[in-house]
Amino acid sequence: MRVLITGSAGFIGSHTCVELLENGIQIVGMDNFVNSSPEAVKAVSKITGKEYPFYDCDMLDEGAFEKIFQENSIDAVIHFAGLKAVGESVQKPLEYYHNNIQGTLNLLRLMRKYKVYKLVFSSSATVYGMNNPIPYREDMPIGGTTNPYGSTKFFIETILQDLAKAEPEWKIALLRYFNPVGAHASGLIGENPKGIPNNLMPYISRVAEGTLEKLHVYGGDYDTPDGTGVRDYIHVCDLAAGHLKALEKLDDIQGARAWNLGTGKGISVLEVVHAFEKASGRPIPYSIDPRRPGDLPAFYADASRAKEELNWEAKLSLETMCRDAWNFIVKSQESQ
Ligand code: NAD
Numbered sequence: 469m470r471v472l473i474t475g476s477a478g479f480i481g482s483h484t485c486v487e488l489l490e491n492g493i494q495i496v497g498m499d500n501f502v503n504s505s506p507e508a509v510k511a512v513s514k515i516t517g518k519e520y521p522f523y524d525c526d527m528l529d530e531g532a533f534e535k536i537f538q539e540n541s542i543d544a545v546i547h548f549a550g551l552k553a554v555g556e557s558v559q560k561p562l563e564y565y566h567n568n569i570q571g572t573l574n575l576l577r578l579m580r581k582y583k584v585y586k587l588v589f590s591s592s593a594t595v596y597g598m599n600n601p602i603p604y605r606e607d608m609p610i611g612g613t614t615n616p617y618g619s620t621k622f623f624i625e626t627i628l629q630d631l632a633k634a635e636p637e638w639k640i641a642l643l644r645y646f647n648p649v650g651a652h653a654s655g656l657i658g659e660n661p662k663g664i665p666n667n668l669m670p671y672i673s674r675v676a677e678g679t680l681e682k683l684h685v686y687g688g689d690y691d692t693p694d695g696t697g698v699r700d701y702i703h704v705c706d707l708a709a710g711h712l713k714a715l716e717k718l719d720d721i722q723g724a725r726a727w728n729l730g731t732g733k734g735i736s737v738l739e740v741v742h743a744f745e746k747a748s749g750r751p752i753p754y755s756i757d758p759r760r761p762g763d764l765p766a767f768y769a770d771a772s773r774a775k776e777e778l779n780w781e782a783k784l785s786l787e788t789m790c791r792d793a794w795n796f797i798v799k800s801q802e803s804q
């Protein structure tokens with residue numbers, strides 16, 4: 469089997485490339501490096517000892533995108549490519565809708581033209597919106613998203629459901645990720661956002677390394693055990709393994725099916741802070757600040773469908789997530 473990975477140089481894409489190569493699956497990578505760098509492409513080969521074709525390509529450039537399908541016999545696609553910064557999406561909605569939705573439409577047209585009907589799509593827990601009770605289950609209504617980024621995920625899921633209903637050849641996995649963190653144990657790939665991070669774990673990493681002064685904890689008065697926000701943090705290597713399981717499952721399904729990829733366990737901001745202090749041996753100074761607009765107090769997955777149907781469950785602990793995220797920072801500093 470040969471799998472095209474869009475966004476293969478990104479955080480989750482690069483870890484999934486490793487998982488697939490280590491399990492004997494051939495891959496073709498593509499990315500335009502808008503939020504990543506060529507080092508990740510090389511690091512995947514270094515970790516696995518395997519070379520693979522890679523295309524520096526923008527999915528909005530249909531001609532260049534088609535060349536990948538012309539030059540490779542593709543059996544399935546894992547579609548990670550997209551813009552993902554929530555705040556930026558509020559400032560630049562057209563850019564987000566154009567990149568994420570037009571890019572996906574280009575991919576789907578090419579897949580149909582080259583008779584590739586198996587797709588794994590990177591969706592997000594954000595599609596559950598603001599009104600569902602926790603834990604989130606796949607059969608709950610989706611929508612009610614609160615920012616353009618989240619809406620692109622909801623719209624693309626809707627497009628894929630419509631496509632699968634209209635054309636029975638398609639087999640589509642909608643993977644709803646909770647909060648991916650951590651890094652590969654080698655420390656060679658991980659999450660390295662440009663600018664000041666928006667997400668919790670990369671922000672804490674910068675405080676631990678000393679480039680940011682302190683963490684601003686967004687809200688200490690939520691109705692949660694310690695008053696801070698609760699999320700379902702999942703190690704990116706567990707997440708990568710879930711993609712392989714979903715890919716293998718596609719043969720057994722018809723149409724589109726959603727699976728949550730989360731641990732099913734809620735962890736508070738302060739629990740993450742303390743685990744990171746332990747893993748890094750560094751203090752993480754913080755202040756309790758006002759709530760971030762649009763944040764929910766708590767959400768986490770009901771992870772039972774993925775366990776029953778994909779035979780997948782997250783295994784790695786919060787300690788391992790923090791250890792590996794910190795190891796990636798240390799290794800990155802050593803190589804500079
Ligand atoms: P990432 O930004 O590290 O990876 C996305 C990759 O897509 C980047 O390497 C970027 O350069 C590439 N890309 C973007 N637009 C492109 C284009 N037009 N053509 C070619 N390449 C393009 O993000 P990630 O964390 O690895 O996320 C991967 C996917 O998972 C995204 O679709 C994201 O929305 C989704 N997701 C991520 C999270 C998370 O917390 N990381 C949560 C839920 C869903």
Ligand code: UD1
Binds near residue numbers: 696697761762
């Ligand atoms: C955010 C996005 C969500 C996206 C997800 C993964 C918003 C409103 N939601 O979710 O759409 O799918 O990232 O990319 O942006 N926190 C702090 N201080 C910080 C950063 C975060 O206290 O500097 C807290 C937050 O309030 C939250 C928790 O840490 O309680 C996790 O935040 P974050 O990592 O941004 O993820 P989400 O809010 O779950």
